[in-house]
Amino acid sequence: DQQVKQNSPSLSVQEGRISILNCDYTNSMFDYFLWYKKYPAEGPTFLISISSIKDKNEDGRFTVFLNKSAKHLSLHIVPSQPGDSAVYFCAASEGETSGSRLTFGEGTQLTVNP
Amino acid sequence: NAGVMQNPRHLVRRRGQEARLRCSPMKGHSHVYWYRQLPEEGLKFMVYLQKENIIDESGMPKERFSAEFPKEGPSILRIQQVVRGDSAAYFCASSPRLGAMNGYTFGSGTRLTVV
Numbered sequence: 001d002q003q004v005k006q007n008s009p010s011l012s013v014q015e016g017r018i019s020i021l022n023c024d025y026t027n028s029m030f031d032y033f034l035w036y037k038k039y040p041a042e043g044p045t046f047l048i049s050i051s052s053i054k055d056k057n058e059d060g061r062f063t064v065f066l067n068k069s070a071k072h073l074s075l076h077i078v079p080s081q082p083g084d085s086a087v088y089f090c091a092a093s094e095g096e097t098s099g100s101r102l103t104f105g106e107g108t109q110l111t112v113n114p
Numbered sequence: 115n116a117g118v119m120q121n122p123r124h125l126v127r128r129r130g131q132e133a134r135l136r137c138s139p140m141k142g143h144s145h146v147y148w149y150r151q152l153p154e155e156g157l158k159f160m161v162y163l164q165k166e167n168i169i170d171e172s173g174m175p176k177e178r179f180s181a182e183f184p185k186e187g188p189s190i191l192r193i194q195q196v197v198r199g200d201s202a203a204y205f206c207a208s209s210p211r212l213g214a215m216n217g218y219t220f221g222s223g224t225r226l227t228v229v
Contacts, residue, residue, distance in 0.1 A: 042223075102157075107156055
């Protein structure tokens, strides 16, 4: 039962263009969402998060959009840089303070070409 | 200010042996979480511990797996009688308080290979 799904295993974009990574979820109890970035042989690194009371959160080149009715969120990276090449994981929890566990998607490998 | 330290980075065990994975949380962090990543999959929650207490072990297999976080020393994830299906990357994360999702810091993982 995959409650968080990232349907695109890979994405390739040109440097300077926008990268859009997508994530869908099925559990309506999820109300806090995070994106993590992972390089090979390293642990995931937190990027950005969003609470369900918002529909957008922005931090520099990274913006996360949440569409609760569609149970869909996306991560926009603009402009994309070669150093952004990594695996991106979407994760969700039932509450920012009450939950202790994160449910992760399968990840999307982003490649930014110079 | 060291991050979350996991060791060993790589561990090879024969079927039937025991695997011990260690995790030292960040300084000041008293909450530890273990996740497992099977090949081509996302991370799956296993267990959440505070000092000397297991808070949530709902993601951990009922047999052969155990975890502890003693008053002194690192958290240990122990896998007894390993099988090939246990081959995975095991990640530990720590946080300063419950639910501090933004403050979740992951270690670099232990890659377990069962031969």
